[in-house]
Amino acid sequence: MRLLVSPSSIEEARSALAADIIDVKKPSEGSLGANFPWVIRAIKEMAEKPVSAAIGDFDYKPGCASLAAYGAACAGADFIKVGLMFDGRDRAFDLARAVVRAVKDDFPEKTVVIAAYSDYERLGTISPFAAAEAAAEAGADIAMIDTGMKDGKSTFEFMDADTLASYTEENRSLGLATALAGSLKFEDLSALKIIDPEIIGVRGMVCGGDRSCVIRPELVEKALAMIR
Numbered sequence: 001m002r003l004l005v006s007p008s009s010i011e012e013a014r015s016a017l018a019a020d021i022i023d024v025k026k027p028s029e030g031s032l033g034a035n036f037p038w039v040i041r042a043i044k045e046m047a048e049k050p051v052s053a054a055i056g057d058f059d060y061k062p063g064c065a066s067l068a069a070y071g072a073a074c075a076g077a078d079f080i081k082v083g084l085m086f087d088g089r090d091r092a093f094d095l096a097r098a099v100v101r102a103v104k105d106d107f108p109e110k111t112v113v114i115a116a117y118s119d120y121e122r123l124g125t126i127s128p129f130a131a132a133e134a135a136a137e138a139g140a141d142i143a144m145i146d147t148g149m150k151d152g153k154s155t156f157e158f159m160d161a162d163t164l165a166s167y168t169e170e171n172r173s174l175g176l177a178t179a180l181a182g183s184l185k186f187e188d189l190s191a192l193k194i195i196d197p198e199i200i201g202v203r204g205m206v207c208g209g210d211r212s213c214v215i216r217p218e219l220v221e222k223a224l225a226m227i228r
């Protein structure tokens with residue numbers, strides 16, 4: 001299980017360098033808010049680690065999403081992560097396919113992550129299970145769950161451990177890796193180790209529980225020690 005940590009700036013990324021994957025995002029623009037290409041590039045140059053970039057919580061706009069994905073890939077991101085903030089499996093396929101093509105035509109080695117939200121019912125968006133099917137059909141690499149609304153409620157409040165384990169298992173049978181995130185807490189790590197996704201994504205946990213604070217390197221080290 002690899003630890004992905006999401007800094008919001010170049011300065012904050014320095015505190016996250018011990019993580020397995022540095023995930024560049026801009027939380028002020030949403031759960032999967034996109035940061036600037038120059039920030040992605042600077043973090044990629046600084047980190048001797050895989051860098052991921054969130055490109056946004058998207059409405060059904062495959063053209064817009066594909067261009068953002070291409071931009072993130074050109075800026076140096078190794079993982080390009082898009083959130084599906086709409087409903088409908090066919091539409092999810094269209095957008096995922098556009099993002100996959102935008103990235104893989106020029107960068108076949110890069111990884112495309114299609115994210116859906118654990119709180120999809122309150123958001124009225126696609127379920128993570130349906131999104132993962134669309135992601136696999138579109139040729140993406142990783143299916144992800146995050147919370148769409150960052151109000152402190154954790155993914156475990158919307159999907160229990162058994163459901164997350166089934167999701168992870170189904171993804172494997174679809175040929176996808178799994179990333180789980182969404183206000184995860186240190187006390188969730190033992191359950192996550194049993195669920196065994198390939199990646200867990202955190203921010204609030206390593207900021208000391210508050211998403212508005214800054215990443216603390218000692219908490220990144222603590223999380224790494226707990227999942228090893």
Ligand SMILES: O=C[C@H](O)COP(=O)(O)O
Pocket residue numbers: 004006023146147150181182183184201202203204205211
């Ligand atoms: O990709 C992971 C997210 O940044 C998780 O953020 P969070 O732990 O604050 O919900």
